[in-house]
Amino acid sequence: MTPRPDRCGGPRAPFGRREFLQVGSVATLGLTLGDWFRSEASAASARGAAAPACDSVIQIYLPGGVAHQEFVDPKPGAPSEYRGEMDSIPTALPGERFNELMVDTAKVADRLTIIRSMTHTEAAHERGTHNMITGYRPSPAIIYPSIGSVVTSELGPRNEMPPYVCVPNPTSEYAGAGYLSSAYGPFSLGSDPARRSFKVRDLSLPEGVGHERFAHRKNLLDMVDDHFTSMEEADGIDAMDAFYQRAYSVLASPQAREAFNLKAESRATLARYGKGQAGARMLMARRLIEAGVRFVSLSYGAWDTHTYHFRTTERILPPLDKALAALIADMDERGLLERTMVVVCSEFGRTPMVNAGAGRDHWPRVFSVVLAGGGLKRGYVHGASDALAAEPASDPVSPEDLAATIYKQLGVDYTKELMAPGERPLDIVDGGRPIREIIA
Numbered sequence: 001m002t003p004r005p006d007r008c009g010g011p012r013a014p015f016g017r018r019e020f021l022q023v024g025s026v027a028t029l030g031l032t033l034g035d036w037f038r039s040e041a042s043a044a045s046a047r048g049a050a051a052p053a054c055d056s057v058i059q060i061y062l063p064g065g066v067a068h069q070e071f072v073d074p075k076p077g078a079p080s081e082y083r084g085e086m087d088s089i090p091t092a093l094p095g096e097r098f099n100e101l102m103v104d105t106a107k108v109a110d111r112l113t114i115i116r117s118m119t120h121t122e123a124a125h126e127r128g129t130h131n132m133i134t135g136y137r138p139s140p141a142i143i144y145p146s147i148g149s150v151v152t153s154e155l156g157p158r159n160e161m162p163p164y165v166c167v168p169n170p171t172s173e174y175a176g177a178g179y180l181s182s183a184y185g186p187f188s189l190g191s192d193p194a195r196r197s198f199k200v201r202d203l204s205l206p207e208g209v210g211h212e213r214f215a216h217r218k219n220l221l222d223m224v225d226d227h228f229t230s231m232e233e234a235d236g237i238d239a240m241d242a243f244y245q246r247a248y249s250v251l252a253s254p255q256a257r258e259a260f261n262l263k264a265e266s267r268a269t270l271a272r273y274g275k276g277q278a279g280a281r282m283l284m285a286r287r288l289i290e291a292g293v294r295f296v297s298l299s300y301g302a303w304d305t306h307t308y309h310f311r312t313t314e315r316i317l318p319p320l321d322k323a324l325a326a327l328i329a330d331m332d333e334r335g336l337l338e339r340t341m342v343v344v345c346s347e348f349g350r351t352p353m354v355n356a357g358a359g360r361d362h363w364p365r366v367f368s369v370v371l372a373g374g375g376l377k378r379g380y381v382h383g384a385s386d387a388l389a390a391e392p393a394s395d396p397v398s399p400e401d402l403a404a405t406i407y408k409q410l411g412v413d414y415t416k417e418l419m420a421p422g423e424r425p426l427d428i429v430d431g432g433r434p435i436r437e438i439i440a
Contacts, residue, residue: 052411053375053439056340057151058285059297060324061133061171064125064304067350067360068368069389070099070313073116082352082388084360085310093379101317104325110379111328111337113371113438117383117392120348120399123362125304126172128347133174135403135429142420145178147403148295150428152184153177154412159292160256162187167281167288167298175297179420186297193262194280200260259291260284272330278323286331289340294410303346307357328372341374341409345402352390366392369402374409377440400432408434 069075074088074097088097091109098106105112122128122137130138133146145153148164157163166175166186177185191198258264262283273279278300285296300323301316324344331337349367350360366385372378383395407414407428414432417425 053409054339054341054373055155055294055410056289056336057148057295057374057406057410058282058289058327058340058342059148059295060282060285060342060344061297061299062301062303062320062344062346063129063171063299064302064346065128065348065350065362065367066301066303066346067305067309067313068116068366068385069350069352069360070101070310070317071368072098072102072114072370073368073385073389074099075387075389078352078388081354084354086313093381096381099313099317101314102321105321105328108325108328111332111372112379113376114381115369115371115383115397115402115435115438116366116381116385117394117396118345118349118367118369118399118402119392119396120364123348123364125347125362128362128364129172130174131399132345132347132402133172134178135400135432138174142426143176143178144174144426145180145184145418146175146186146297147406148175148186148297149177149180149184150407150418151295151410151412153180153418154416155294155410157292158294161259161288161292163294165189165288165293165296167284167296168192169299171297171299179426180418189260189284192277192280193260193284194275194277198262198280256291259287259293262287269330273326274319274322276319278319279326282323282327286327286334286336289331289336290334305350305359306355306361307359309350309354309359311358324370331373337373338375339373341376341406342370342372343402343406344370349389352388363390366390366396369397371438374406375440376409376438380438382435382438395437397435398432400429401435402432404429404432405434405438409439 069084070086074086075083076088076097087100089100089103089106090096091098091106093109096109098109120128120131122131127138130136130144134144135147136144138144152163155163164184164186166188168189168191170176170186170188175186177183189200191200262270262280265283265287269283270279273283281298281300285298288296300320303316305312328337328342331340331342346367348362348364351363355361366389383397384393385391386393404414412428414429414434416428418428420426
């Protein structure tokens with residue numbers, strides 16, 4: 001490969017600026033964080049939207065399809081082959097019952113907004129996940145952006161923090177930027193905060209690199225940038241330099257790094273959330289929201305229970321119950337809940353009848369979503385499933401409606417069009433409308 005000349009007449013290195021950032025020791029400094037700050041150049045308050053009711057979202061995704069019957073929509077009066085093996089318990093909402101294992105969440109039910117009439121038609125995991133993560137039915141012609149990426153593109157970062165963070169990693173391939181710029185994709189922790197060895201992939205300086213040496217390398221990169229900027233034609237390369245400067249400021253900021261430090265929490269708080277993945281991930285989400293992250297997406301559990309459904313539920317539901325109740329109460333006590341919408345969802349529910357393997361199969365025709373905060377009504381149940389938890393009995397809600405509600409509460413204009421490849425305008429939400437009944 002023949003080197004291209006630089007502006008001084010000397011040979012240019014036979015690799016581009018992007019490749020330079022990914023080779024040698026410089027690549028270990030977390031420079032990919034610069035991508036997450038490109039969005040600031042196009043961030044703005046939603047045009048034509050009402051004043052936001054909240055400014056943050058915590059999305060708790062339960063992959064595999066959580067059974068609504070063994071969650072927040074039990075059917076104690078149904079025949080045993082529908083009701084299943086588990087009992088139900090009363091909650092802080094008079095007349096409302098949850099699964100018997102949701103002891104702690106039942107106590108904070110008066111702070112929740114429950115939708116029992118979610119519905120769509122996609123019974124495959126991938127397609128159902130796409131529905132719930134993007135607010136769009138999947139298409140072979142285009143990759144749609146996740147809700148988190150749309151929020152990033154419209155609102156941008158705050159407080160030197162990435163606007164969209166996945167804990168520990170994106171819940172699926174649909175959690176990315178889709179047809180939007182990759183600058184609006186999520187920043188992933190890359191490691192589970194429940195592990196003792198937890199370390200955020202792009203926020204830790206490599207071993208042997210102190211902050212003085214780090215600053216020196218930054219200055220070297222500045223010189224390389226000056227060299228390349230005049231030689232390359234790329235989209236927004238001049239602006240990109242500023243974003244990489246922001247990435248360095250996060251790495252150098254004790255306050256930003258501290259947001260990812262669960263060890264700063266008291267033993268009492270750690271115990272309140274519980275040991276294990278659910279507790280650590282939800283506590284991390286709270287810390288990130290406090291630090292200024294706009295959209296935190298976390299996943300927990302494996303809920304695809306075609307067999308041994310009740311045995312699996314007995315194992316994975318109690319940690320979720322403990323952590324979720326702690327998150328709701330903790331955020332409420334800290335004054336964070338009103339400005340943060342918590343969304344607990346899955347790609348679909350599970351079949352009304354228990355199968356021959358003591359399991360439940362995929363069922364998108366009706367399922368439940370749990371919400372809290374974000375300017376929504378407290379202690380409110382929207383919609384209902386029928387007596388067998390098989391169909392919506394009232395007020396059906398689509399994934400598009402849920403997405404429109406999230407956008408509206410954040411002050412994002414859900415009627416706006418975004419530009420897809422080929423100068424093709426696409427609605428942020430196709431046909432969805434905010435669920436007015438659940439908004440306070």
